[in-house]
Amino acid sequence: MSRVSGKTDRDRDLARLGAAIRARRLARELSQEALAGLAEIERSHMGKIERGERNVTMLNVIRIARAIDCKPSELLADADL
Numbered sequence: 681m682s683r684v685s686g687k688t689d690r691d692r693d694l695a696r697l698g699a700a701i702r703a704r705r706l707a708r709e710l711s712q713e714a715l716a717g718l719a720e721i722e723r724s725h726m727g728k729i730e731r732g733e734r735n736v737t738m739l740n741v742i743r744i745a746r747a748i749d750c751k752p753s754e755l756l757a758d759a760d761l
Contacts, residue, residue, distance in 0.1 A: 695732030718747035
């Protein structure tokens with residue numbers, strides 16, 4: 681992986697996925713806490729996912745997508761992944 685300003689491709693990918701999740705959450709007018717509850721993920725972990733600080737598992741991507749009524753592939757497409 682190449683490094684630019686200390687950021688790896690992985691870091692940028694996680695940040696883009698987190699931003700896509702946040703955008704969908706806000707479009708549905710859900711708080712982070714409400715989304716975390718619907719997805720059965722700890723609120724603090726959800727915050728880290730949205731900030732791109734955690735490598736989210738596929739299972740959690742599926743849970744989040746279901747909670748915001750979209751397909752996991754739509755989240756990945758929103759993130760340009």
